[in-house]
Amino acid sequence: MTTEADWVAVDWGTSNLRAWGIGPGGDVVFSRMSDQGMSRLTPDAYPRVLGGLLAGDFAPTGPRIDVLICGMAGARQGWMEAPYLETPADLGALAAGAVAPAMPEARLSPRILPGMCQRLVGAEDVMRxxxxxxxxxxxxxxxxxxxxxxxxxxxxxxxxxxxxxxxxxxxxxxxxxxxxxxxxxxxxxxxxxxxxxxxxxxxxxxxxxxxxxxxxxxxxxxxxxxxxxxxxxxxxxxxxxxxxxxxxxxxxxxxxxxxxxxxxxxxxxxxxxxxxxxxxxxxxxxxxxxxxxxxxxxxxxxxxxx
Amino acid sequence: MTTEADWVAVDWGTSNLRAWGIGPGGDVVFSRMSDQGMSRLTPDAYPRVLGGLLAGDFAPTGPRIDVLICGMAGARQGWMEAPYLETPADLGALAAGAVAPAMPEARLSPRILPGMCQRLVGAEDVMRxxxxxxxxxxxxxxxxxxxxxxxxxxxxxxxxxxxxxxxxxxxxxxxxxxxxxxxxxxxxxxxxxxxxxxxxxxxxxxxxxxxxxxxxxxxxxxxxxxxxxxxxxxxxxxxxxxxxxxxxxxxxxxxxxxxxxxxxxxxxxxxxxxxxxxxxxxxxxxxxxxxxxxxxxxxxxxxxxx
Structure with a gap:
């Protein structure tokens, strides 16, 4: 087993899910793919899917591991809604808008970044x-x-x-x-x-x-x-x-x-x-x-x- | 049973089929609907569908009854291909372009009207x-x-x-x-x-x-x-x-x-x-x-x- 990653970066989309373990120097120490995208999951399924995907990458006990997630996991129909930032928007405020879904009995400590919306009349739009x-x-x-x-x-x-x-x-x-x-x-x-x-x-x-x-x-x-x-x-x-x-x-x-x-x-x-x-x-x-x-x-x- | 129709008008589309029996004075003496459109049929199925749809409207024997058909029955993937008229096109030439598919052992004598195509480069198009x-x-x-x-x-x-x-x-x-x-x-x-x-x-x-x-x-x-x-x-x-x-x-x-x-x-x-x-x-x-x-x-x- 390689050195444990410091934290995990996750792109959780509609169809797929991709995770990268990030080492102390910022290098990718592992990467994982899954077809368990948002469209297949109910909210209660996310902890199991994430835990399963990373089961072989971390020892069962130890300090909590940050998992930073972007994408559809933060949609209303995803794991936990991360309210949109509104345009015009500062990308420096993304982390401050993250939400932290519960993941009991695991070393993983997930946060989901917000999407962005535009409320301009006639140009209403969303992204995640x-x-x-x-x-x-x-x-x-x-x-x-x-x-x-x-x-x-x-x-x-x-x-x-x-x-x-x-x-x-x-x-x-x-x-x-x-x-x-x-x-x-x-x-x-x-x-x-x-x-x-x-x-x-x-x-x-x-x-x-x-x-x-x-x-x-x-x-x-x-x-x-x-x-x-x-x-x-x-x-x-x-x-x-x-x-x-x-x-x-x-x-x-x-x-x-x-x-x-x-x-x-x-x-x-x-x-x-x-x-x-x-x-x-x-x-x-x-x-x-x-x-x-x-x-x-x-x-x-x-x-x-x- | 009403007076027998002189001939039958049929609109045979992709999804549905509609037939009208036309009397001597040009009046509609019956009408029939079916969901046996072109998309459901192989070429050999058409005689059975048409015969079945009109089975109750004509005596089993007697003079041949004209059945004039327009629509997708004349497509390449329909009953029998009725070659397109080309634009610019004279609508007075429609009947002359009709094809006559075989319908043995029946009183019905079907003809299918042609569709129309446009071969103008960049504006190629078809209708039936x-x-x-x-x-x-x-x-x-x-x-x-x-x-x-x-x-x-x-x-x-x-x-x-x-x-x-x-x-x-x-x-x-x-x-x-x-x-x-x-x-x-x-x-x-x-x-x-x-x-x-x-x-x-x-x-x-x-x-x-x-x-x-x-x-x-x-x-x-x-x-x-x-x-x-x-x-x-x-x-x-x-x-x-x-x-x-x-x-x-x-x-x-x-x-x-x-x-x-x-x-x-x-x-x-x-x-x-x-x-x-x-x-x-x-x-x-x-x-x-x-x-x-x-x-x-x-x-x-x-x-x-x-």
Whole structure:
């Protein structure tokens, strides 16, 4: 067994849960993954899941171990609600807004960081987890101010001035892709095949259509179906087109946020590349920051806050 | 038993099937409904379904009975493919494009009308069923030329000059509503409740948002979730907002089609009213034409073509 970690950083999302044991020097001494995301759990299940995930990493007795958690575990339907910070918000106040759910008979001492909300009328919005990545961005890209694009199931666009979140917006792009490819008539054109030699060409065509005329999305979606029925478009081309169209429409929707400054794209490498390409088509400059690294850096920074 | 019908008009869609027996004077002498739509059937099942639906309406022997069919029965994955007419297309050519699937050992003599396609690059599109309603519109609204809006699962917008279809476009609005309310995170905000005292207010708010900024659709969708989490929006309000947002975005997407002339809204009364309201907000004038009447009038007119 390795040296015990000093504390544990946890990203507890809707679908998954990831934990990193952090050693005395700030290095990761272990990492754990689980599919026990918020959507599968009732509040009383969290202590058991967390305890089980870390059972082999700590001796049964000893001093309490801090576990700092971000993400959906703090939602109303999660473990324990961590009330939102409101925009404009200071990321330096994250740790002060944490809540501490009970975890009796264990060495683990969990705290859950708050999410962030925006109550501006007509721009009401919420996030949970990305606020921690934004804090981490300050470590990974010191001095960054500007627009952050965080692609995913629910993409976030954020205007950040140092550690101050000025405003943000959520686009349901990833989820639109999933529900359309799984449940709509377009599934017949994709045929369950997501990769292939024509995927890139389809993606580029969809991207151009979405960025060029984002207001046409409800009509452009059906071009996937028409493309396979009339033009012999292959399933991989159609999958690429749908992905490009949705990402392009999102970027087109947010075009008024894209200025001269470099845009921080925080996400996994694959999706980050697609967004960087789209931002380039829209005239923006993008730099990709790994999403998991941003989360971990954010949890470390939040722990420094106390 | 009533007098035998002269012939049978059939609208065979994806989900349902509707048949009308037409008497010598053009009057409807019976009507039948079934849930045996195209999506449930393999090609060899159609004769049995049609025969079963009309079994009680005709004596087992006698002269052959014409059955004129429009809709998805003519799709590649339907009973027998009826090749598309191509835009610009003359609705007077519908009957000439019909195909006659075999139906041995029966008095019924079926023909399936063609759909319509548009091969214009970047505006590829298809319809099956609506072309027949467009032909019927010529009977129900003699002399009509202009824009036709046909709300539904896959809404159609058509530019019609008399009997000539100049161009058309499909918006996936109805299907987007279904997949989002059933499968996306927004289902938590709708809670399965589609009606209620706040539905109209939500619909108006969504309509204004969609028409005012159709390019914002990917971002505006999440306002449903944020509205319930932050502003205490009720499920019926959220359902209305989602419906209004999607219809408004569709109308906003098609705004360049809306001119001075009256727009023919062909659909059922409930959906037609919602679209007429939206078209009014966008500065258009709408007149509602019942969709089933248009189908029946179109099948009658197609039979006159031979």
């Amino acid at each position: 987890g990305e606020e921690t990545q934004l804090l981490g961005l300050g470590t990974l890209w010191p001095g960054f101010s500007g627009v952050v694009c965080m692609p995913g199931t629910h993409s976030k666009w954020v205007q950040l001035a140092g550690r101050r979140v000025q405003r943000f917006a959520t686009a349901m792009t990833g989820e639109l892709f999933e529900v359309l490819r799984t449940h709509s008539v377009l599934r017949h054109s994709l045929g369950g095949q997501m990769q292939g030699p024509n995927r890139d060409e389809g993606f580029s065509a969809g991207l151009a259509a979405g960025i060029g005329a984002p207001q046409k999305l409800p009509v452009a979606l059906f071009k996937v179906r028409a493309g396979s029925l009339l033009s012999g478009r292959t399933p991989d081309w159609c999958a690429g087109f749908l992905s490009g169209l949705l990402i392009g429409s999102e970027i087109g929707a947010q075009r008024d946020w894209i200025g001269e400054g470099e845009i921080a794209v925080v996400g996994d490498a694959g999706l980050g590349d697609l967004y960087a390409k789209g931002l380039g088509v829209a005239g923006g400059k993008a730099r990709i920051v790994d999403g998991a690294e941003a989360t971990l850096a954010g949890l470390k920074a939040a722990r420094q806050q106390g | 069923g609506e072309e027949t309603q467009l032909l019927g519109l010529g009977t129900l609204w003699p002399g009509f030329s202009g824009v036709v809006c046909m709300p539904g699962t896959h809404s159609k917008w058509v530019q019609l000059a008399g009997r000539r279809v100049q161009r058309f476009a499909t918006a996936m609005t109805g299907e987007l509503f279904e997949v989002l309310r059933t499968h996306s995170v927004l289902r938590h905000s709708l809670g399965g409740q589609m009606q209620g005292p706040n539905r109209d207010e939500g619909f108006s708010a969504g309509l204004a948002a969609g028409i005012g900024a159709p390019q914002k659709l990917p971002v505006a969708l999440f306002k449903v979730r944020a509205g319930s989490l932050l502003s205490g929006r009720t499920p019926d309000w959220c359902a209305g907002f989602l419906s209004g947002l999607l219809i408004g975005s569709e109308i906003g997407a098609q705004r360049d089609w809306i001119g001075e002339g009256e727009i023919a809204v062909v659909g059922d009364a409930g959906l037609g009213d919602l679209y007429a309201k939206g078209l009014g907000v966008a500065g258009g004038k709408a007149r509602i034409v019942d969709g089933a009447e248009a189908t029946l009038a179109g099948l009658k007119a197609a039979r006159q073509q031979g």
